[in-house]
Amino acid sequence: MSGFVPQFRPEHGAATPWTVLRPGGDLEPGRSPTLDGERLRAAYELMLFSRAFDEKAFSLQRQGRFGTFSPVRGQEASVVGAAFALDPARDWVVPQYRELPALLNQGLPLEQFMLTFLGDPRGGRAPDEVNVLPIQIGLAAQLPQAVGLAWGLARQRRDAVVMVFCGDGATSEGDFHEACNLAGVVRAPVVFLVQNNGWAISTPRARQSAAASLAARAPGYGMAGALVDGNDLLAVHEVASNAVERARSGGGPTLVETLTYRLGDHNTADDATRYRPTDDLAAWEPRDPLDRVHTYLRSRGLWDDPHDAAVRERIAQRIEEAVRTVEAVAPPGVEHVFAHVTETPSPRLQAQLAELQAHGGAR
Amino acid sequence: MSGFVPQFRPEHGAATPWTVLRPGGDLEPGRSPTLDGERLRAAYELMLFSRAFDEKAFSLQRQGRFGTFSPVRGQEASVVGAAFALDPARDWVVPQYRELPALLNQGLPLEQFMLTFLGDPRGGRAPDEVNVLPIQIGLAAQLPQAVGLAWGLARQRRDAVVMVFCGDGATSEGDFHEACNLAGVVRAPVVFLVQNNGWAISTPRARQSAAASLAARAPGYGMAGALVDGNDLLAVHEVASNAVERARSGGGPTLVETLTYRLGDHNTADDATRYRPTDDLAAWEPRDPLDRVHTYLRSRGLWDDPHDAAVRERIAQRIEEAVRTVEAVAPPGVEHVFAHVTETPSPRLQAQLAELQAHGGAR
Amino acid sequence: MTRRMTRMTMLEAINTTLRGELARDERTMVLGQDVGRLGGVFRATDGLLDEFGPERVVDMPLAEASIVGASIGLAAAGLVPIAELQFLGFAHQAFHQVGAQLARMRYRSQGRFPMPVVVRAPFGGGVRTPELHSEALEAQFVQSPGLDVVMPATAADAKGLLQTAVRSPDPVLFCEPLRGYRLVSGEVPDGDAPVPFGKLRVARAGADVTIVAWSAAVQVAEKAADLLAEEGIAATVLDLRTLVPLDEAGLVDAVASTGRCVVVHEAPLSAGFGAEVVATVAQGAFYSLEAPIARVGAPDTPYPPGRVEDLFVPGVERVVAAARETVKAA
Amino acid sequence: MTRRMTRMTMLEAINTTLRGELARDERTMVLGQDVGRLGGVFRATDGLLDEFGPERVVDMPLAEASIVGASIGLAAAGLVPIAELQFLGFAHQAFHQVGAQLARMRYRSQGRFPMPVVVRAPFGGGVRTPELHSEALEAQFVQSPGLDVVMPATAADAKGLLQTAVRSPDPVLFCEPLRGYRLVSGEVPDGDAPVPFGKLRVARAGADVTIVAWSAAVQVAEKAADLLAEEGIAATVLDLRTLVPLDEAGLVDAVASTGRCVVVHEAPLSAGFGAEVVATVAQGAFYSLEAPIARVGAPDTPYPPGRVEDLFVPGVERVVAAARETVKAA
Ligand SMILES: Cc1ncc(C[n+]2csc(CCOP(=O)(O)OP(=O)(O)O)c2C)c(N)n1
Numbered sequence A, B: 001m002s003g004f005v006p007q008f009r010p011e012h013g014a015a016t017p018w019t020v021l022r023p024g025g026d027l028e029p030g031r032s033p034t035l036d037g038e039r040l041r042a043a044y045e046l047m048l049f050s051r052a053f054d055e056k057a058f059s060l061q062r063q064g065r066f067g068t069f070s071p072v073r074g075q076e077a078s079v080v081g082a083a084f085a086l087d088p089a090r091d092w093v094v095p096q097y098r099e100l101p102a103l104l105n106q107g108l109p110l111e112q113f114m115l116t117f118l119g120d121p122r123g124g125r126a127p128d129e130v131n132v133l134p135i136q137i138g139l140a141a142q143l144p145q146a147v148g149l150a151w152g153l154a155r156q157r158r159d160a161v162v163m164v165f166c167g168d169g170a171t172s173e174g175d176f177h178e179a180c181n182l183a184g185v186v187r188a189p190v191v192f193l194v195q196n197n198g199w200a201i202s203t204p205r206a207r208q209s210a211a212a213s214l215a216a217r218a219p220g221y222g223m224a225g226a227l228v229d230g231n232d233l234l235a236v237h238e239v240a241s242n243a244v245e246r247a248r249s250g251g252g253p254t255l256v257e258t259l260t261y262r263l264g265d266h267n268t269a270d271d272a273t274r275y276r277p278t279d280d281l282a283a284w285e286p287r288d289p290l291d292r293v294h295t296y297l298r299s300r301g302l303w304d305d306p307h308d309a310a311v312r313e314r315i316a317q318r319i320e321e322a323v324r325t326v327e328a329v330a331p332p333g334v335e336h337v338f339a340h341v342t343e344t345p346s347p348r349l350q351a352q353l354a355e356l357q358a359h360g361g362a363r
Numbered sequence C, D: 001m002t003r004r005m006t007r008m009t010m011l012e013a014i015n016t017t018l019r020g021e022l023a024r025d026e027r028t029m030v031l032g033q034d035v036g037r038l039g040g041v042f043r044a045t046d047g048l049l050d051e052f053g054p055e056r057v058v059d060m061p062l063a064e065a066s067i068v069g070a071s072i073g074l075a076a077a078g079l080v081p082i083a084e085l086q087f088l089g090f091a092h093q094a095f096h097q098v099g100a101q102l103a104r105m106r107y108r109s110q111g112r113f114p115m116p117v118v119v120r121a122p123f124g125g126g127v128r129t130p131e132l133h134s135e136a137l138e139a140q141f142v143q144s145p146g147l148d149v150v151m152p153a154t155a156a157d158a159k160g161l162l163q164t165a166v167r168s169p170d171p172v173l174f175c176e177p178l179r180g181y182r183l184v185s186g187e188v189p190d191g192d193a194p195v196p197f198g199k200l201r202v203a204r205a206g207a208d209v210t211i212v213a214w215s216a217a218v219q220v221a222e223k224a225a226d227l228l229a230e231e232g233i234a235a236t237v238l239d240l241r242t243l244v245p246l247d248e249a250g251l252v253d254a255v256a257s258t259g260r261c262v263v264v265h266e267a268p269l270s271a272g273f274g275a276e277v278v279a280t281v282a283q284g285a286f287y288s289l290e291a292p293i294a295r296v297g298a299p300d301t302p303y304p305p306g307r308v309e310d311l312f313v314p315g316v317e318r319v320v321a322a323a324r325e326t327v328k329a330a
């Protein structure tokens, strides 16, 4: 009989998620928040903004005024807590598609984002000073790109950190692996922010991987891995800040897994009631990431009814303004099929454009 | 300041490799060998066979009588120890390209293997009762296939274990990740046998991944991971047997990393002196996997000079016989370009064959 | 003998056929992202999990290469995997497991491991999907010797070709037109009605010009033929059904008989499969051709976002214009 | 002004050019498997690590998708990556990062992130490599709008086209013929001599038939032209140089002037880029064509092992036969 026991075992993948702000809105004893005062209020306002935009986008989509859209609902602490660990003036965000507040925090105008979801190619152009890559539909494809970006910025000594988002589903793609491994090898200043929201469309996290946690993959790439309550704004911010500091100080990449939950459908084309156990929702709704920040802010005297009303009004107006702006944009034409394909269009491309234009844009 | 320390850290990827037979040929105190007597002698004979074939293949290649070939030299304990953990009558081997003795142990005629490296398509056909897939050139591509094979055999309740080999270099491919993850999810009876021989052509292991060990990736897939001295036949056999048992008893996949060293060039087209530090070789040559088994066998009275001579003679004859056989095979013709592309060739394929045949096989 | 028929959409035809094949042969299994509990993002596999259980209808991790790679191994183990890639656009993630692995395993193993694997993948424009969901990538898969490439256009063919695909001893890439899933419907024969690969379908006959299409472009060609008929131009419309194997003889004959040809496809023009059609016809029907063969394809640009996709995907008017010009040409 | 020239092999031309570009522009970097200490498995990057250091000449982990994916990010950071894929056959592992990512990043970002990335990859038959090393996969990459596809055939072009590629603001797939690495040599201009994309090269002029080729097939076409000349048939040989952009006008004119055309390529016939050549010519030169355009390609089979590869890769005799027949045709 063999005396051998494998050195690495499945249970080594488990860890206790870091928490700071408990679901009731009080602090975990002995933990001190890394976000406070104005910054904390700003973070919460961005969370509220995200929630409000989700609702607006849903209703616009139902009226045929918006495209297929993936709401952030339930994951606001995860996205905003992480984004607030960055310095938008020098750091970059590389998104998947469900991180609107992180993009806004970098300075992306809401209108750009909306144009994209309206199916307008011009939405893809972020202003030059906004440090973001376009949203990514090909799952995990953005990950090696983010590593290259971080590595390239570091090579030019540009004191920048790249935070790249992906979902629990995306971590199963080969690109996830190749990106993490490369990041370890070149010690890229990158933070992999895995939002584990429990689902990849209808596929539950347990079916996505047998790993006890996804953060457990970090040592396999020679990097640090962190597991955090993704519905806890303060915990996410602390863990993300720790990762950003590590990257900035030359300590290399970190794999952060935020344990959160997608409270809505996968997107506006999905119907989660087909696959989601009802007790799942019941368990997670009381852990809504907005509630606990709200309670905490109030308990600290940083939020009150008049302020709440003012913020909500401001948000509603900003969203309405953006809707008006994008709806007033003249629809794109056939030239927007051809613009920006290459710097100089080939003769064949020019001929194709001419031919389609001759058709008066008709098909 | 943050009180947070990542739960998973790079140093968690380190482990002490399992050893049984020390480089001097004596047993590690307190360890008991899982191979002995006739089985041990057979294992050593296969190692010798492999070493002899490497030499023959090299000289044939230099004479233009053999194709580009990757020698096993230095990795014999890793391949043979692992292969001997299988029951060839029901278990499968899915190779990369550097595991000849494992294929022979499954029952593959040496001639088949040689035909492949002679560039004859017919080499790809293993006899139906030999449980192997063809060798794989696309690195890591065999891994998800092996998982599918193991899963499919399990679905049919065929009490079979699949052992799939790959190199340290191949572990960086996305396919490695997807395969490991899927194996964990479906609890496939598969053993991933990673031969970490220190190099992927000229790329040293340290440049391949920042991970302290590759076995450390196992918990990230919810499976067991084992690190073993790959130049120690007995340790490899024990660790591989443990993994095979786990798979067979429904305990799911295992990731085994054998720490070994490629003593030769990457292949007959390579020149390792261009990139290999000389002290590297100096450090590893005394750890030759054959020597310690030889010493151990002699110390146990299982090997002596007459036996040694007889074995070497038997091996030389078998190899000579195979060389004669394959060199007598009539060269393949244009029909071997077309045979086995699909079950029934399309009219276009038939016409193409007819056209090439009309050219009398001339180009 | 009259055959019983049922009217259904393409999607229903595919769902029914999968159910039938799973019932017929217990070696078959369905695997892919969200194919189980959800029944697929388009419901193509709706109900199969409940009927055949989780061993045979499998929700896979989100990793396309492993879906195809595992299918290879499952086939080597003696099973008949019917894999789904959620969109053909994500078949790129599995590209190395298709051409270099799945398609050549029979050759590599010299016949020992045939690969009775079907890879289903929806694709195609006009339905306002997000980026990378609509691309017509069929031509990229044609250069994968050993792989059949099947592109049904009708509900009946969705069934008949899928039955053939599942029962084929060789691997098949089965591309389903998104646009047709619910919009295209028709009479579908009950029970066994496999449609052979490599036999094109004459969707309509006409003496003046031959329009060649496949998948959702067939309906575009048929509408174009309607409009052309109003102008007194009688068009033959060919539905190639399978690009590999190609019905070379049927194609060449049908073009030779009119002397004029238009090829329509959703993919960008350059190196689209239309080029192969032209090359085949220009060789085989050279002496019957009375005008240059026109190709109507998308421009050589990325598939653009929803608000401009109708300017990109070839539509009826471009086909009519091309046919008209072809017929007028000396 | 006479230009100084040096005689060198294609491989030397590539090595020299990489060295020159690294020296010229400090944003450039070379990355790939074994490109550093080893200098590449064919020595294309020999000496670069020593000269430019490990920040600019980087041995990458064995993962093609991350080589291309990281190049995208490096370019977004303002660098100019020259990536090497060890063999074009393994570009499949990176396929999803090429067409859907690298090629469309400019469009996706509406011009914000141009992608000055070169992906070099050797390929091609006749050198007895193991499986998957020889495949001519160029046609699969042509349907990646935004990507240029460059296929040099001579030492001078290896330099001139590579200079253009490195300096191009758009991504380039640069395919290098294995067979030509050491066998093809010629006079190469010193210093700057970029060759523009989209301009074919007339390798030789002749009035009877136009043979179209690219990469290593150009030398095959030239040898065929030698043999044809002995029979009194004067062939024009065109070297397309770049498949994307395609020199459509140059191609059509050159075929129109002889009225007869043979296309040769190493890839399997069906849906090879030869089909696009035929489709383009059959449209543009229709009224000048005196015979069907012949295609000479490999058969539609997997690239076979070394002992039969010479029966697979199109050789001189097949080209001569096709040209002869074309010239004879009514
Ligand atoms: C490569 C690829 N495969 C499949 C899809 C289809 N798809 C879109 S979203 C999705 C689930 C993503 O799950 P996850 O990564 O967890 O992100 P979440 O939507 O939960 O935020 C799938 C399968 C895709 N977009 N890209």
Ligand SMILES: Cc1ncc(C[n+]2csc(CCOP(=O)(O)OP(=O)(O)O)c2C)c(N)n1
Pocket (backbone or CB within 6 Å): B070, B098, B137, B138, B139, B140, B166, B167, B168, B169, B170, B171, B197, B199, B200, B201, B262, B266, D033, D062, D086, D090, D093
């Ligand atoms: C997908 C792929 N990329 C690149 C190569 C080229 N290549 C052949 S062997 C090799 C190194 C393999 O290293 P490893 O996996 O460690 O195996 P070893 O040769 O050391 O046994 C490389 C890069 C390949 N065969 N397949």
Ligand SMILES: [Mg+2]
Pocket (backbone or CB within 6 Å): A167, A168, A169, A195, A196, A197, A198, A199, A200, A201
């Ligand atoms: Mg998710």
Ligand SMILES: [Mg+2]
Pocket (backbone or CB within 6 Å): B167, B168, B169, B195, B196, B197, B198, B199, B200, B201
């Ligand atoms: Mg190795």
